[in-house]
Amino acid sequence: MAKVTLLYFASLRDAAGASSETLETAAPDLSALYGEARSRHGFALPVERLRVAVDGAFARWEDAVRDGAEIAFIPPVSGG
């Protein structure tokens, strides 16, 4: 089990009702971790439309979930 902090932005934060949560997970990689969060909060966006960041840097969905990591799910951006 890894203890991680998840950051939620924009529509994900609205759906989760929180901008972050800290939890323990057995998810083997970041993709599975998003799957867990998605079913728990009912996120509309599939993993294919998101990017993921770990500790402030973009990461890969197949990366393992590291204990103590701060993980951000990045919905499609709309700045500018």
Next chain:
Amino acid sequence: MAKVTLLYFASLRDAAGASSETLETAAPDLSALYGEARSRHGFALPVERLRVAVDGAFARWEDAVRDGAEIAFIPPVSGG
């Protein structure tokens, strides 16, 4: 004969030693008028590299020389 005022800019003014001159001419068109001025002042630029304006609006080299006109010979521009 037509009495005209000629305006000179940039290198033409330097070569003519004047920014304008008023004179009488029998030149049939603006092209011939430039030819006269060119031989008088030794302008380096051939007519093909210039544009011509009459009374503040671009004109054609084949236009007749109108009495009382203010005629500007426009060397290649270099603004910007």
Next chain:
Amino acid sequence: MSRFRIADQPFDIAPLRARLLHERAGAFAAFEGWVRDHNEGRPVHGLRYEAYVELAEAEGERILGEALEKFGILDACAVHRVGDLAIGDLAVWVGASAAHRDAAFDACRWIIDEVKARVPIWKHERYADGHAGWLHPRQTTPSDAG
């Protein structure tokens, strides 16, 4: 000094332009994105931008570094607002200076396109009809917004 910044308050553009002045620079191109009163035909009352600030500043910095390399420009910088914005407010500013205008224009255009595509900033629009929502475009196209 960092070239990319997230601003949570209105910012002055004069100092941004001034820091790009350079004796070797003959050309300067700038882009500004303003909050406009409509989006895809719907009247807009106002909007909010939110960012993952830490990652947004890192990614923006990366974009500007890439632009210097790619276009051989002398310098460039950009600022993006977050928070509540009204119609006419400045949302994003980009400037690039170069010896010649080709590079300044191309770099400025490339930077705003990359910022819109890559930097974790999200727009929440409030419409005149009472609806509101986050914009999560399927793909950033050159004409999707300002």
Next chain:
Amino acid sequence: MSRFRIADQPFDIAPLRARLLHERAGAFAAFEGWVRDHNEGRPVHGLRYEAYVELAEAEGERILGEALEKFGILDACAVHRVGDLAIGDLAVWVGASAAHRDAAFDACRWIIDEVKARVPIWKHERYADGHAGWLHPRQTTPSDAG
């Protein structure tokens, strides 16, 4: 109010930008030409611009009118300096506002290209080696200057 102006003194750009602000505008692109310290490898000490002011303002106005038509932009304006300028001085400013950034960028670029090609303004450069002369380029190419 005219959209194109010849200025024989330094001019402020803030009011030029301000007059292009528009509720329907989501995008604004600007170009500035600055006097740089070299031209085609030769160190430049300063320069002078001279214009056939009457025709220059008429032709500049025509260019801006054509840009509005051609690119569907909301507004645009431009100012070109004449007189003696030092390194770093602002020589020309162009701004365009539009609903979207494609049109704003394209119009701004087209306007400066047309101004350089069509408006009767001439540049006289003084070089570090003591030489000086009028620039009468054979053809205006996109990279001939700022």
